[in-house]
Amino acid sequence: MVPGPRAPESVETGVPLVGAEQIARLLGRDLPTAEQRRIIEAPLEPVLVVAGAGSGKTETMAGRVVWLVANGLVEPQQVLGLTFTRKAAGELAERVRLRLRRLARAAAEAGVVLPGRAHLDDDVLGGRPTISTYNAYAASLVRDHALRLGIDPSARLLGEAAQWQLASEVVEAWQEDLEIDAAVSTVVEAVLSLSGALDEHLLDPAAAQDGIARICEDIAATPAGEPPRAPYAEVTRLVGSLAQRSRLLDVVAAYRARKRASDAIDFGDQVALAARLAREVPEVGAAERDRFAVVLLDEYQDTSYAQLSLLSGLFGDGHPVIAVGDPHQSIYGWRGASAGGLERFPTTFRRAPAHGGGPAEVLALSTSWRNDVAVLDAANLVAAPLRAGATRVAVPELAARPTAGPGRVDALLTPTVLDEAQAVAEFVAAHWRAAGHGPGGGRGSAA
Structure with a gap:
């Protein structure tokens, strides 16, 4: 090279x-x-x-x-x-x-x-x-520059428990019918998950609701065939799920407003605010x-x-x-x-x-320092479809280090997950204990 x-x-x-x-x-x-x-x-x-x-x-x-x-x-x-x-x-x-x-x-x-x-x-x-x-x-x-966005840099950072408590208060006080047959804890979890996803994608609830509405409109405008027929059950379930998510976004908006009123932010807010500062x-x-x-x-x-x-x-x-x-x-x-x-x-x-x-x-x-030849051969074979699907960045096959051994690949098919777990545990334990008897007594590692 x-x-x-x-x-x-x-x-x-x-x-x-x-x-x-x-x-x-x-x-x-x-x-x-x-x-x-x-x-x-x-x-x-x-x-x-x-x-x-x-x-x-x-x-x-x-x-x-x-x-x-x-x-x-x-x-x-x-x-x-x-x-x-x-x-x-x-x-x-x-x-x-x-x-x-x-x-x-x-x-x-x-x-x-x-x-x-x-x-x-x-x-x-x-x-x-x-x-x-x-x-x-x-x-x-955010600590250094939040004031540039009109945000108090000393805003209280909410941990997971505090986020859950705040979201739970918002959900329990919600007056409108969400048309969701689920426990309060499930709704709270969904609200926190949606709020985090919005931060990761730099969206607010209103923008997400607009996007959901466009998707539903596109589905409704799709020709139903000749002669026209009712939508497939999966399509109906999808539209229902999107509508439910859109209603939940109202609760997410209330949760976010409650955070602002409490002068608090969470980890997702930090990344989103930092991205705003950069842009x-x-x-x-x-x-x-x-x-x-x-x-x-x-x-x-x-x-x-x-x-x-x-x-x-x-x-x-x-x-x-x-x-x-x-x-x-x-x-x-x-x-x-x-x-x-x-x-x-x-x-x-x-x-x-x-x-x-x-x-x-x-x-x-592209040189693997962790595995022997047979292990890499198997890994490269399994990953071949991923390499074939690469469009912009080529991912090379992993090559063995110069001192790599031949290695061995074992296949195991067990009747149950518990049997599989037991077999894996026994395999790792046997090799890990054996490694402890080598020079210096140090044990090996396994993943």
């Missing part, structure tokens, strides 16, 4: 850039693959990385940050990394911090001059990358781009429409954004996430005109 174009040399120091392989040697780590090196040393432009399961994306993202800082291309505090869980954010932050410190010591011992040497241990003085979850970052924007207040985006010279986005395929609007509003003007994701692993479809968001990344985050414009570059991580 031909390496990608290198970032410019350090103008301030005149010291040649240090490559990803040399940094790996200084840290005593395995050398990056050609794919990893191309990503780590990519120019300061938007890049999409399609990374399969177990392909070392966290390792590569950490290597990218260390390489940028070590070469003086950015300062640690100019890096923003976003992921979905606090655990993943903590893991990435810890990797970066430890490696920057180790690299500073190793380079000094080896007599290697690094262009960014002055910044390698800046975290002692508070200069460290900002590694956060998507929602926590959105919350910080409606240009000063917010300008400030964030000045603050963060490089942005790393993890698990990009699981970002919702509201999160996509937030990120593109802030950093969609050719800013150096590197997003990592796998369209085959999207698990948050229930809240608006779509692999289509990942496929649209190259056009949403286009190169800056100064760099020639055009769609962002698409790179790949």
Whole structure:
């Protein structure tokens, strides 16, 4: 594979850039693959990385940050990394911090001059990358800029229990007939779910009701055939369900009004408000781009429409954004996430005109460090229809690491779910216990 174009040399120091392989040697780590090196040393432009399961994306993202800082291309505090869980954010932050410190010591011992040497241990003085979850970052924007939208930044944040209590009060006080044969708890759950879905799609109840009305009108206007016949039962049930949802949206509107009157917001509100700030207040985006010279986005395929609007509003003007994701692993479809968001990344985050414009570059991580050959063969076979259906972003087959074993795939068909669970538990327990008798006594891991 031909390496990608290198970032410019350090103008301030005149010291040649240090490559990803040399940094790996200084840290005593395995050398990056050609794919990893191309990503780590990519120019300061938007890049999409399609990374399969177990392909070392966290390792590569950490290597990218260390390489940028070590070469003086950015300062640690100019890096923003976003992921979905606090655990993943903590893991990435810890990797970066430890490696920057180790690299500073190793380079000094080896007599290697690094262009960014002055910044390698800046975290002692508070200069460290900002590694956060998507929602926590959105919350910080709301705290800092909510007044620009006429919202009190100190508004009370409702947890799940407080949301339930407030929605329950609204439902129980509702006077109109919802024509729903369900328990109060079921209606409350539906109200909260609908309110969250509206936030994820940046809609208000009235807009959603208009959309439902258009769908119902289109269904009613569809020819019923010759001679005309009654609608199919499934169509009738669908229309009834949509009408029920439209009535529930009135309750959602009342719930939201109650939140505003209580000077309270929930987690969905935070993301929606942050997206509004990104779209409606240009000063917010300008400030964030000045603050963060490089942005790393993890698990990009699981970002919702509201999160996509937030990120593109802030950093969609050719800013150096590197997003990592796998369209085959999207698990948050229930809240608006779509692999289509990942496929649209190259056009949403286009190169800056100064760099020639055009769609962002698409790179790949296709070496699996987690599985043996037979396991990958089975996984690639199962995922083949997904690859065939890809339209904008090609997803490569996963290849085994050089030291991978042959592996083995077992198939099991059991009479009941309980039998299956018992068999899986026994299989994992047997291998997990056996791993505990290896060198050092450390146990293996399993998923």
